[in-house]
Amino acid sequence: MPRSVRSRPAGRLLYAQSGGVTAVINATAAGVIETARAAGVPVYAARNGILGVLREELIDTGKEAKSAIAALRHTPGGAFGSCRYKLKSLEENRAEYERLIEVLRAHDIRWFLYNGGNDSADTALKISQLSKAMGYDVRCIGVPKTVDNDLAVTDCCPGFGSVAKYTAVAVREASLDVASMADTSTKVFILEVMGRHAGWIAAAAGLAGEGADAPPHVILFPERVFDEDAFLARVQATVDRVGWCTVVASEGIRDAEGRFLAEGGTRDAFGHSQLGGVAAVLAAKVKDRLKLKVHWALPDYLQRSARHLASKTDVAHAYAVGRAAVDYALAGMHAVMPVIVRTSDSPYRWKIEPAPLAKIANREKKMPNAFIGRDGFSITAAARRYLAPLIRGEDAPPYGKDGLPAYVTLKNVAVKPKLPPFGR
Structure with missing residues (x-):
């Protein structure tokens, strides 16, 4: 996606991973960090997802070598740690949301990218709403990820x-x-x-x-x-x-x-x-x-x-949504998610477009009836047309002398806290 040349924006970008990780979620992280670096924007990552923001446990990705960030593209797991933690509603626990804004403000976070599924999209949406109410300008972007392929709007989900x-x-x-x-x-x-x-x-x-x-x-x-x-x-x-x-x-x-x-x-x-x-x-x-x-x-x-058997199409999707998320954030977009739009089945073609988080959060995309055979035990030709392009291509990781994939482990240097510890 083409980007206009711009001077370095003020502030930092915060990236966090959420929920069950995938074989390609780190490819999205690589897309985020490499794109932000190219724009001169420093990137922090939250340790263990949204909990890392609440606890003010942030990681300075600027301490990582260019080669280490590039290696994320072929490394499975969640490089910064993820979590299964659902924030309650604003009415039930406003203190958590206010704490999130306090942490973002303390570290001059102007863009927040939350990489996850339905619950994560909802969290990003709520933070975007509260940031406006609290008078702190932070652009919130949801980034799609889920092996279940159940996010609304997007044609498919990176990881699936x-x-x-x-x-x-x-x-x-x-x-x-x-x-x-x-x-x-x-x-x-x-x-x-x-x-x-x-x-x-x-x-x-x-x-x-x-x-x-x-x-x-x-x-x-x-x-x-x-x-x-x-x-x-x-x-x-x-x-x-x-x-x-x-x-x-x-x-x-x-x-x-x-x-x-x-x-x-x-x-x-x-x-x-x-x-x-x-x-x-x-x-x-x-x-x-x-x-x-x-x-x-x-x-x-x-x-x-199973990153060793990842789909090349899936890796491309994962990197592209990370790159687009940064583009959208720096362009001033708010409360959106980069989604995959299929333009052709054969040959398979796709593009990335922004979609409002309000149309994605807490919605679930199930299998269409037309994809399940009349016998109830098989898939139809329509399902094959949809599914087949998503598994095409190989993107094998590099292998070491020991015969095993050469995956990367980041240093994950902690950022010094600026606020008192948060107690729940």
Whole structure:
């Protein structure tokens, strides 16, 4: 995106990462820092997301070498630390929001970029509103990130393409293993994937093969009520026809009463039920009722940390939204998010445009009905057209002499606090 040459603006930019990290969130951080540096703007980062702002635990990225920042583009995890911490409403806890503004003011922060999902977009929006009320001019920009691909407005979310690629590859490779052993061993393989309310990752598994006999043979979406009898009948029919069956299940599938099959009784920092274990539940049903040998896998964090298998398209998206976020902030935009706009499926073309945070915060984009097959267990041609470009291309990290990826660990030099500690 072209930028006009400008003199160095006064003030600093603060960048923070939020929620579950992705394989490419640091590529966004690289886009932010490199673009700000080119404009002569110093960048601080918050240690562990919004908590770092509340605690006044800030990091001076100016202490990092140019090569270290460039290496963020191929390094997974969250380089500055992230957190799952949901701010209450302004009415419930105004003190937290006022503290945020106090910290921003104390360190001459004039631009705040919050890199996260729905809750983070809401936080950035609220800070933008309160900053005006408190008379402190800080430009707040939300930066998209989520493996779940459930942010509104944007065509897709940075982080999703790489998880989608990892999932499709895992399904194809594991299915080749199952097929080779099915005659005397495992008949059913079940892979559990992330996705509480939206089945985008489960749908991406459908890219592993095409046709009724190609894996995955069964996809369980959270957008569809789980029907145990129909599921088991589909598995048995597939085994009878193909000789084996691969199942991909979203962690968020529910029964007719609305209960998560994998709900463990605990909740995370956002109040969401802690999920994980649906594959084991399904495996037990297959074993008990169909008497078939089953193996299952729960990749969990492996899905979102697999930078070695990142999608080149996803990396490009992630860097581009970071770069655009800085451009928007320095241009004086406020309470917006750089979103991905698809202009063509084939050939795949896209661009970045600003969208109001008010249209994104606390909204959730689920799988369209047109993306789920009539049988309820597969994806449609429309889904393939949407998903396929997002996993294309390889962007492998450099490898060291030890045969492992050469990832970077930043120094993360702390900024000296200027305010009293904040107690909650």
